[in-house]
Amino acid sequence: MNLKQLSEILGLSQTTVSRALNGYPEVNEDTRVRVQAAAAKHGYRPNSRAKGLATGRSMVIGHVIPSSSRHEMVNPIFGDFVAGAARKYADHGYDLMFTNADDTSIEDAYRSLFQRGAVDGVVLQGPKVNEHRIEVLNRMGVPFIVHGRSTGVEVPYDWIDVNNKRSFLRATRFLVDLGHRRIALINGLEDMDFAQRRRAGYLEALREAGLTPDSDLMRSAEMTEVYGHHETRDMLQLDDPPTAILTSSMISAIGVRRALNEAGLKMGKDVSVIAHDDDLSYLKNGQDVPIFTATRSSVRRAGEMAAEMLIERIKSPNDPVKTRLLEAELVVGGSTGPVPNRH
Amino acid sequence: MNLKQLSEILGLSQTTVSRALNGYPEVNEDTRVRVQAAAAKHGYRPNSRAKGLATGRSMVIGHVIPSSSRHEMVNPIFGDFVAGAARKYADHGYDLMFTNADDTSIEDAYRSLFQRGAVDGVVLQGPKVNEHRIEVLNRMGVPFIVHGRSTGVEVPYDWIDVNNKRSFLRATRFLVDLGHRRIALINGLEDMDFAQRRRAGYLEALREAGLTPDSDLMRSAEMTEVYGHHETRDMLQLDDPPTAILTSSMISAIGVRRALNEAGLKMGKDVSVIAHDDDLSYLKNGQDVPIFTATRSSVRRAGEMAAEMLIERIKSPNDPVKTRLLEAELVVGGSTGPVPNRH
DNA sequence: ACTCATTTTCAAAGCGCTTTGGATGGCATG
DNA sequence: CATGCCATCCAAAGCGCTTTGAAAATGAGT
Numbered sequence: 001m002n003l004k005q006l007s008e009i010l011g012l013s014q015t016t017v018s019r020a021l022n023g024y025p026e027v028n029e030d031t032r033v034r035v036q037a038a039a040a041k042h043g044y045r046p047n048s049r050a051k052g053l054a055t056g057r058s059m060v061i062g063h064v065i066p067s068s069s070r071h072e073m074v075n076p077i078f079g080d081f082v083a084g085a086a087r088k089y090a091d092h093g094y095d096l097m098f099t100n101a102d103d104t105s106i107e108d109a110y111r112s113l114f115q116r117g118a119v120d121g122v123v124l125q126g127p128k129v130n131e132h133r134i135e136v137l138n139r140m141g142v143p144f145i146v147h148g149r150s151t152g153v154e155v156p157y158d159w160i161d162v163n164n165k166r167s168f169l170r171a172t173r174f175l176v177d178l179g180h181r182r183i184a185l186i187n188g189l190e191d192m193d194f195a196q197r198r199r200a201g202y203l204e205a206l207r208e209a210g211l212t213p214d215s216d217l218m219r220s221a222e223m224t225e226v227y228g229h230h231e232t233r234d235m236l237q238l239d240d241p242p243t244a245i246l247t248s249s250m251i252s253a254i255g256v257r258r259a260l261n262e263a264g265l266k267m268g269k270d271v272s273v274i275a276h277d278d279d280l281s282y283l284k285n286g287q288d289v290p291i292f293t294a295t296r297s298s299v300r301r302a303g304e305m306a307a308e309m310l311i312e313r314i315k316s317p318n319d320p321v322k323t324r325l326l327e328a329e330l331v332v333g334g335s336t337g338p339v340p341n342r343h
Numbered sequence: 344m345n346l347k348q349l350s351e352i353l354g355l356s357q358t359t360v361s362r363a364l365n366g367y368p369e370v371n372e373d374t375r376v377r378v379q380a381a382a383a384k385h386g387y388r389p390n391s392r393a394k395g396l397a398t399g400r401s402m403v404i405g406h407v408i409p410s411s412s413r414h415e416m417v418n419p420i421f422g423d424f425v426a427g428a429a430r431k432y433a434d435h436g437y438d439l440m441f442t443n444a445d446d447t448s449i450e451d452a453y454r455s456l457f458q459r460g461a462v463d464g465v466v467l468q469g470p471k472v473n474e475h476r477i478e479v480l481n482r483m484g485v486p487f488i489v490h491g492r493s494t495g496v497e498v499p500y501d502w503i504d505v506n507n508k509r510s511f512l513r514a515t516r517f518l519v520d521l522g523h524r525r526i527a528l529i530n531g532l533e534d535m536d537f538a539q540r541r542r543a544g545y546l547e548a549l550r551e552a553g554l555t556p557d558s559d560l561m562r563s564a565e566m567t568e569v570y571g572h573h574e575t576r577d578m579l580q581l582d583d584p585p586t587a588i589l590t591s592s593m594i595s596a597i598g599v600r601r602a603l604n605e606a607g608l609k610m611g612k613d614v615s616v617i618a619h620d621d622d623l624s625y626l627k628n629g630q631d632v633p634i635f636t637a638t639r640s641s642v643r644r645a646g647e648m649a650a651e652m653l654i655e656r657i658k659s660p661n662d663p664v665k666t667r668l669l670e671a672e673l674v675v676g677g678s679t680g681p682v683p684n685r686h
Numbered sequence: 687a688c689t690c691a692t693t694t695t696c697a698a699a700g701c702g703c704t705t706t707g708g709a710t711g712g713c714a715t716g
Numbered sequence: 717c718a719t720g721c722c723a724t725c726c727a728a729a730g731c732g733c734t735t736t737g738a739a740a741a742t743g744a745g746t
Binding site for chain 1: 386388389390391392393395396401403408416417418419421422423425426429430432433438439440441442443444454455458459460461565566567568569572573594597600601604623624625626627629630634
């Protein structure tokens with residue numbers, strides 16, 4: 001069923017039917033009702049490609065998931081972020097399109113998506129320091145929003161981010177206040193912007209407390225469970241092992257906990273742990289009392305907000321740059337406690 | 344840069360340029376080379392909407408993520424499945440489109456996606472028992488593939504699934520062979536098809552062993568970490584608590600482990616645990632020796648295969664129905680051991 | 687040189703929609 | 717009654733591509 005057929009059934013022109021369905025004023029209310037009824041009855045759905053061709057808009061937002069050859073990994077926070085975004089897209093009549101690209105062709109993926117007219121805007125996830133893609137997108141003139149920021153990029157751009165520095169600053173201070181002096185940081189990949197900011201917060205808190213950073217206590221890699229476990233076990237072997245561990249994700253925190261258990265150490269007593277908690281739906285940080293003391297910020301909510309900001313940007317391309325910095329809460333759970341007395 | 348402009352630059356007709364770029368034979372090799380060079384130089388990318396309109400194909404596959412009001416949850420296996428699928432889509436020139444729909448409108452979401460001409464085929468994830476959507480999709484005539492199966496649906500359809508029954512049968516037998524008699528099952532939501540099959544396998548193994556199923560030991564809900572923890576803690580309170588626990592996901596297995604630790608029980612010694620492991624990239628089941636004894640089947644690989652099967656289906660709509668049953672491996676890790684001697 | 691078959695190129699129609707620039711008719715106004 | 721003004725509706729152009737049917741160019745064969 002297409003417009004032409006529907007209009008023939010109704011004995012109206014395509015113009016009128018189109019206008020009736022799209023809410024234009026120059027059509028009699030009676031006919032509008034009649035048209036809408038017929039459309040519903042026959043299950044007419046305007047072809048989105050044809051509509052897109054005619055209007056020049058695709059009503060689609062693009063996301064690119066990097067699936068590099070090095071790290072065949074899909075961050076679990078991806079699911080919740082996307083769910084949040086997709087929900088808002090749906091509210092505004094947008095669909096969501098993914099492209100999978102490996103690290104080398106990721107820029108090309110964005111270019112292709114936009115220049116083919118497949119999407120009206122894109123979301124850039126997981127920006128690195130000096131993120132090249134931001135300038136590329138800027139130059140292309142595609143509306144976009146960055147989930148995160150990128151230190152070193154000078155051009156203005158829309159972004160939404162968690163105040164990573166502040167939240168790790170606060171978390172570290174919290175540990176310092178509990179008497180900890182040997183505080184480890186199990187961070188995400190070094191070149192990710194968020195990891196840099198978290199480290200900066202961590203280092204600032206150490207400096208405030210007059211503590212010297214120890215490179216043995218600073219680890220960074222993809223934040224898997226296995227990684228959290230591995231690094232923790234490794235650090236526990238040190239001559240002067242950490243009494244507290246900060247980690248950048250709930251997933252690796254679970255690995256940390258596993259390593260502590262294996263070593264016969266009690267979390268929150270022998271070793272304190274603070275995790276960053278993205279408030280994932282399948283991996284809630286406990287039910288009432290949080291399992292881990294954590295810096296919490298819902299990535300799903302971030303997805304929703306990113307979507308809304310992007311849609312606004314598409315609507316008004318010339319508005320001044322919009323940015324949004326979310327503060328993470330520091331929730332206290334059972335994984336932290338005063339530094340144990342050494343014999 | 345569109346076709347018309349490019350053809351004018353080249354002094355050729357749009358027809359020839361189009362054909363040259365799309366590899367049709369009726370064009371001189373010299374001109375083809377010339378056209379391709381010019382296209383590359385000017386960064387010409389055919390508008391996908393226009394192309395779709397002309398060809399009647401959209402080169403897009405649709406996925407619908409249910410984000411019901413009841414369970415605001417995105418299954419983490421979703422990410423890996425999609426990553427696998429998207430990779431294969433990309434190989435074949437397809438894009439991937441998401442729509443977010445709540446439980447009540449999910450059927451409508453599929454209908455809309457296809458009838459608007461937005462997608463050439465769809466993937467149905469997480470089928471329930473008597474999955475209504477399958478018949479809907481069948482009647483609509485949209486090419487589709489089901490990740491999983493649906494007991495009670497009589498119409499033929501393409502699917503790819505893990506042999507859930509067999510894998511839980513084997514896992515349960517394994518526990519029985521270790522001497523366990525009180526074996527609990529922490530399963531997914533009752534109405535999910537996979538959950539039914541896993542239970543069927545579990546029950547069959549119990550029957551084989553002459554054990555009577557105990558409804559106190561069979562739990563089912565959304566497979567979160569918190570849920571695994573909650574049910575385990577609950578069952579440990581029983582007069583006759585389980586000595587072994589089967590669980591449908593690594594995520595809830597982590598909750599199980601947490602509950603065991605809290606109760607001062609040693610996993611693999613006091614209580615054995617077997618989990619189903621989807622081999623998620625961020626949640627590997629240990630590095631060399633598996634943490635959990637598990638029934639393992641890569642959901643990413645399933646995504647890849649689903650994508651390929653769907654693309655074949657789109658190419659040849661009249662081929663006989665294709666199905667694919669994957670066997671999960673039973674990998675032995677540290678979470679299982681002989682039943683402890685009761686005093 | 688001329689025909690005929692091939693190869694190569696092209697003009698134009700069509701995909702299903704929106705939108706511009708009228709047409710048409712009814713109604714109040716002078 | 718003629719005029720002008722809305723309120724409604726419509727025909728046709730255009731979005732950027734593919735594809736059909738035909739024309740032009742080339743080459744082989746006589």
